[in-house]
Amino acid sequence: MTVFSGSRQVVPVDYEAEVSQRLLEASLSGDLSSALECLADPFVDVNFVGTVCLRTRKTDVVLREESASEVRFEYQEFKTDVTALFLAVHVGNLALVKKLLSIGADVNQKLFKGFATTVAVREGRLEILETLLKAGASQLACEEALLETSCHGQARLAELLMGSDLIRPHVAVHALVTACCRGFGEVVNTLMKCGVDASASHRQLLRSSKPSLHTNADCTALVVAVVSRQVSVVRLLLQAGTPTDIKVSLGAWSWDTTTGEEFRVGAGLAEPYDISWCAVEYFEDSGAILRMLLRHLPLETPHHGRCNPLF
Numbered sequence: 001m002t003v004f005s006g007s008r009q010v011v012p013v014d015y016e017a018e019v020s021q022r023l024l025e026a027s028l029s030g031d032l033s034s035a036l037e038c039l040a041d042p043f044v045d046v047n048f049v050g051t052v053c054l055r056t057r058k059t060d061v062v063l064r065e066e067s068a069s070e071v072r073f074e075y076q077e078f079k080t081d082v083t084a085l086f087l088a089v090h091v092g093n094l095a096l097v098k099k100l101l102s103i104g105a106d107v108n109q110k111l112f113k114g115f116a117t118t119v120a121v122r123e124g125r126l127e128i129l130e131t132l133l134k135a136g137a138s139q140l141a142c143e144e145a146l147l148e149t150s151c152h153g154q155a156r157l158a159e160l161l162m163g164s165d166l167i168r169p170h171v172a173v174h175a176l177v178t179a180c181c182r183g184f185g186e187v188v189n190t191l192m193k194c195g196v197d198a199s200a201s202h203r204q205l206l207r208s209s210k211p212s213l214h215t216n217a218d219c220t221a222l223v224v225a226v227v228s229r230q231v232s233v234v235r236l237l238l239q240a241g242t243p244t245d246i247k248v249s250l251g252a253w254s255w256d257t258t259t260g261e262e263f264r265v266g267a268g269l270a271e272p273y274d275i276s277w278c279a280v281e282y283f284e285d286s287g288a289i290l291r292m293l294l295r296h297l298p299l300e301t302p303h304h305g306r307c308n309p310l311f
Contacts, residue, residue, distance in 0.1 A: 020048030020084075027087035027096060028052050035084070035096055039103065046105050049081050054090070056113065057122050059151055061182060063209040066285035068229045071153070071182050080112050089116045089128050097128055101135045108138045117145035121157050129157055133164055142166040150178040155186035162194040172196040177204050180221040180237070183230040188221070188237070198222070198242045206250065208282055213250065222275060223248055226293075229284040234292060244296050247272035250281075 019041050026034035038044050055077045062070045085105040088096040101107065107116055114122075117137050120129040129145070137145075142164050149158035158175070161167060176196045179187040181204060192198055201218045206227050208214075213227065222242050225233040227250065238244070249272040276297055279290040 016043045016045055017048070017050075019043055020045045021050045023048070023084050024050045024052055024082060024087060027084045027093070028054075028082075028091065030091045030093050032093060032096055035088075036099065039099065046085075046100060046103055047083055047109060049083055049109075049111070051079055052082055052087070053077060053079050054082060054087075054113070056090070056119075057152070059182075061207070063207055064229070065210040066229070066283055068183055068231065068284070069181070069207070071184075073152075082111060082113075083109055083116075085109070085116050086111060086113075086119055089120050089125060089132070090123060092123065092125055092128065094128055094131065097131055101131070107132050107135045108141050110141075114144055114148070115141040117141045118148050121145045121148040121154050122152060124152075124154060124157070126156055126160065129160060133160070137164075137166075139166040139168070143168065143171045146171060146175050147178065150175040150184065150187055150191075151182065153179075153182070153184040153187055155184070155190045158187050159190050159194065162191065162196075169197070169200075170202070173200045173202045177202045177219070177221050177224050180225040180230060180233050181206075181228050183228065183233055185230075185232045185236050188233055192240055198237055198240060211281060213282075215250070217250060219248070219250075220246060222246065223250075223278065226275060226278050226289055227282045229282065229289065231284060231286070231288045234289050238292055238296050244275055244293060246275055248275055248278040249273070250278065 019038055023035060023038035023044055026038060055075055058074055058076055060072045060074065062072050064070065085097065085100045088100055113119065117129060117132050120132060142161050146158060146161045146167055149161065162172070172191060173196060176188060176191045176198065179191065198221045201220050203216055203218050204224055205216050206213055206219065206224065208227055222234065222237050223246065225237060276290065276293045279293050283290070
């Protein structure tokens with residue numbers, strides 16, 4: 001838009017971008033009246049992408065030597081591209097979310113920090129997520145949001161997303177394995193109740209401080225929970241009847257056939273071994289995981305010469 005004073009041009013102004021940026025700032029601050037004022041302007045672009053300084057929630061997995069991995073929640077501030085809908089969901093302004101959707105805000109617009117559904121999960125906005133689903137959230141938006149629930153421990157939101165019938169089986173398994181790795185038992189329980197196959201495998205980054213492990217491997221939820229030393233999750237999986245007759249190939253002890261000397265084989269280089277020996281190698285300091293597994297294994301399970309250090 002060009003501004004004139006009489007017959008003279010004063011300054012060129014991109015008024016559409018200016019009013020749309022004002023909408024973003026009003027949405028970020030939660031100022032509904034200012035946002036509605038911007039929306040009443042015929043030049044505003046409801047799907048305008050602009051830059052703001054966003055304070056958002058993130059998680060980080062902290063490794064312990066012989067204790068369960070812990071999830072640390074922190075907030076970080078950085079400049080990023082957003083839309084008004086993304087910001088309205090972020091701050092939890094349901095009235096503004098509904099208004100934006102009613103005038104054409106794109107529920108499936110993806111940004112650097114994900115979809116509107118993603119931020120709804122990240123910030124724990126159950127009612128807003130329900131509104132986004134009714135507004136036509138796509139399969140991709142719902143699946144990304146489900147994976148976010150497994151990273152942030154949002155069981156109720158996971159149940160809502162699973163009820164949308166938009167989640168493919170392999171994505172649901174991915175979410176289950178991730179939740180097991182992080183120790184979010186409520187999410188694990190919810191996903192299994194929704195029919196997710198706990199015996200299915202998915203490729204997951206497995207990490208351990210002692211013994212050292214950092215590798216991507218195809219593994220089941222039980223393997224991930226054992227390596228991550230998540231006692232409550234292992235108990236939950238076993239109570240649900242998750243199969244224990246599985247083989248693990250993440251690293252093991254070996255013996256020199258000549259001298260009998262014992263040495264450790266690096267991750268990914270060992271022959272497959274039973275889940276009970278996985279619990280020995282990635283030993284949890286209370287011994288609870290190993291004891292639970294031994295109670296669920298048949299007595300004739302071979303240990304191939306490996307002994308149990310607890311019994």
